[in-house]
Amino acid sequence: MKKSEEANTASAAAVVGSTQPCAACKILRRRCRENCELGPYFPPMEPLKFTIAHRVFGASNIIKLLQNLPKSQRADAVNSMVYEASARIRDPIYGCAGSIFHLQRQINDLQIELAKAQAEVLRMHCQQANLMTLICKELGQMPEPPMHYHQSLNDHYNIASPQGYYSYSYLFEESNVLEPLWT
Structure with a gap:
């Protein structure tokens, strides 16, 4: 005891x-x-x-x-x-089982909401990659993508990413500042 x-x-x-x-x-x-x-x-x-x-x-x-x-x-x-x-x-009909059912329904709803949020994040990553590809094409540069970033996205979302999905965020680091597109 x-x-x-x-x-x-x-x-x-x-x-x-x-x-x-x-x-x-x-x-x-x-x-x-x-x-x-x-x-x-x-x-x-x-x-x-x-x-x-x-x-x-x-x-x-x-x-x-x-x-x-x-x-x-x-x-x-x-x-x-x-x-x-x-x-x-x-709750005379269901008792504790009603509480358990209610909590399970909340868990399911939250899992659906989490999956939607993860899909939105992935969509935003794809948009960013497409935007970076367009920017690089506009500037006439096509640097090699960092493979570690590509692999980490696959691992994080447990999916195979589409062909040509690369992140060029390293171009905007202080050492790689691009000239503005507008002048």
């Missing part, structure tokens, strides 16, 4: 051991015993946690489930039950 879970369980047990009943016993209006099965997981300061789980699963089912689990897994089981019960209250 993690230290934080041990501390929470110990503090909840200390509170249960005092005069206050656990949230489960208080809501069920029963006497909270010293070895209450629900006390460590439903402390008196969190009554909503038990109310939500009780509304969907029922107290007897919660107790049976906890008794069938090792003590190290009970806190996680209670948290899962409370989460599922909250989802069932919000």
